[in-house]
Amino acid sequence: MSLFVDVALPGLWWNDLTYRTERPIDPGCRVVVPLRKTERVGFVVSMADRPPEGEAREIEAVLDNVPPLGPELWELAKWASTSYLCSLGRVLKLMSPAALMRGEPVSAFIQVAPKATRSKLAFCYVPRDAVRWGQYVELLEKTEGNALVLFPEQVQARLFWKALPAGLKEKGLLWPAGGGKKAWEAWLSVRLREVSLVVGSPAATFAPFPSLDLIAIDDECSGAHTWQMAPYFNSRHIVAKRADLTGASFVLGGRMPSSAVYARHSPPPPKFSKRKVRLVSIHRAHLFDHPGIADALPINQLLIQRTLEEVRAKRTVLWVLDRKGYAMEAFCEECGWSFFCPKCGAAMRLSGEGEQLRCPLCGEKLALPGACPRCRSSLILGRRPGLDILFHTANALLGEDHPTFLWHKELQGRRKLTEMLSALKDGGLVVGSRLVLSLLDIHQVSLIGWMNADAEASRPSYDAKFQAFRMIWDSCWRGIEPDEREIIVQSRIPGRGWQRGLVRGWKVFWDDELKERRELSLPPYVYLVEISPPRGRKKELEVALQKAALTVYDPEADKDILWVKVERLCHLQEVLRPFMHIGQSGNGFPEIEIWRE
Structure with a gap:
């Protein structure tokens, strides 16, 4: 007598597919099934209640006698499918290493009885990375069972791993950031209980521990914890459920909490003995004009003065402006015509020395025309000066005695980074996009200038003010020796609105921000x-x-x-x-x- 099973396949569709089998198969086991003219590896969801309406095709092979993922990850996958509005098969594919989805054989999963105790929640919102990470180490040394520690970026996970005591390293591993053979070997090591500690980036979210006693997630409000592909898992959200399923102690840490954590738990803020942020007005800035640009570039005198003092003292300064290129927009001064990308329709930036148009979305490049397509005027200008102009201005201010560097995504590279860090040993200025903040993890910086805080907070997103606040707040404390670091923020409304929190702390920021979001019915309330x-x-x-x-x-x-x-x-x-x-x-x-x- 034929039986029928429902199988989850790694596709975009939500419904399971029904196949015929000659024997019962446990839910969670892998099977090879036909799909159109191909074969796919899927996971059995359940024995079907009744035969399908049409003819059911037969399962071609059963790959497991027992489920390879274990009961906790299986329950987690079903929960994630509902919570992220995606198919169970897609969740299982993202949860599993590529070799498992190819049908590689694995030994039976080591079953561990779930804990009878409920998960305990703790907070570790300490601004200095070294102090906060030290508290994680203390918790790890007290933990007798398995532990998972997640960071938003691999560079931070690597730094934490490097600083771990030898005794903890001996029983753990640093989870690889990518896939392939190394990820498969790490997955097998955890599954076979060869290690009891995993440190990693979001790639380690689904490390297949048979049980968990401690989960810690650092910088939990970081957007880097959200995966960059659909269904856009959030690592903190996922491991919170893992803690609930396993009864593990769950530690939320970082320099500040996320909106969801603050709204639900109101963790206490730390006390600060020293004011780190100085807010200055753009209206009282020096205006630097550049050929072909309609707007002058404003730089406050205090920022110029402090930059020169720090560089002359052989220290490193960062200037942050999230506008790549020569200018953010090209337009005709006569008729107001703006240039848009012919491929995707986005407003094109001026790049190079102002002689080229470039699309910030699709990368399309065009030569700047000599005349306006609408009125034939030759008065084509740039608007809102970008990083290239800021770099030229910084070069002119510092002269040849001190090095000045430009740093953003297109210029990154290990060789260039090594050369720049070598030159910065005697001080200098780095001008860059927000990505320049990654230098804080590997190089000591004494001063950071935010060139236009208002632009960061005016992006077309409901959480734009949080993103602006968090970037500046992180720049106060992130990385090497932050205690003596000074932050100067240029703004049209210094100290007002969301910027109050930069001086008074993240509690003030979240109290104001969440009041507004609740009134407008925005996340985390919906x-x-x-x-x-x-x-x-x-x-x-x-x-x-x-x-x-x-x-x-x-x-x-x-x-x-x-x-x-x-x-x-x-x-x-x-x-x-x-x-x-x-x-x-x-x-x-x-x-x-x-x-x-």
Whole structure:
């Protein structure tokens, strides 16, 4: 007598597929099944309640006698599928190393009885990295069982691992950032209980411990904990559930809490004995003019003076401006025409020495035309000076006696970094985008100048003020010897609004910010879901959402994007389910991103 099983496959569709089998198979075991003209490795979800309506194809091979992931990760996968509005098969694929999804054989999972105790939550919001990490080490030394410590970036995980006592290193491993053979070997080592400690970046989120006694996540409010591909897992959110499932102690740490943690738990802020941030007005700045640029570049006299003093004392200074290129926009002074990318429609920047147009989104490059396409005027100028102009200005201010460097994503490289750090031994100035802050982890910096705090907080995002505050706050404390570091912030409204927290602490910032978000019904008090439907199906999806009485926004009428505001995801899940059935493969599936905080 034939039996039937439901199998989760790593596709975008949500529904499981039913196959025929000659014997019962435990949920969580891998099987090889036919799908159209190919074969796929999937996971058995359950024995089917009844045969499918059509003819069921037969399972081609059963790869496991017992589930390879263990009960905790299996439950975690089912929870994540619902919490992130994605298929169970897709979650299992992201949770598993590539070799497991290729069907590589593995030994039986070592079963461990779950703890009877509930997870205990603790906070470690200490601004200095060295002090905070020292507290993690103390916890690890007291932990007798398995422990997982996550950092938002691999460089921080590596620095923490390097500073660990030898005794902890002997029983642990630094989880590799990428996939491949090293990730497979690490996965097997953890699964076979050869190590009891894993330190890593978000790549280690699903390290397959049979049990967990301690989970610590550092810099938990960092956006780097959110994965960069759909379904956009957040490591803190995932490991919080792991702590709940395993009964592990759960430590949330960082320089400040996230909105969700502060709203739910209100952890106490540390006390500060010294004011680190100096807020100065752009309106009282020196204005530096540049050929072909309509706006002057403002730099406050205090920032210039302190920069010269620090560089002459053979110390390193950073100037941060998140505007790559020569100018953020090119326009015709006569008729106001602006230049847009012919491929993606984004406003193009001036780059090089102002003779080239470049799209910041798709990278398209065009020569700057000699005349305006609309009125034929030759008066084409740049607006909002960028990093290239700031770099030229800094060079002129410092002269040839002190080195000045430009640093952003396109200029990064190990060789260039080594050369720059060598030159900075006798002091200098580095001008860069927000990525320049990564230098704080490997080089001592005495002064940071934020050239335009208002621009950081005015991005078209509900959490723009938090992102601006967090970047500046982190720059106060991140990295090597931060106690003597000085921060100078240029602003049109110094000390007002969200900037009050830069002087008085993150509690003041979150009290003001969350009051506003609650009034506007924004995360963390509701879910804000961005749905990108397949081309041509936006209206159909919008009508379905509106019929379900959901709050729907169309942020850009000419783009295939919808925003939905919901208090419970289960309601939205039911509306989306017909659009996520495998029968819709020919039409394509919506992509979903959930903002929780």
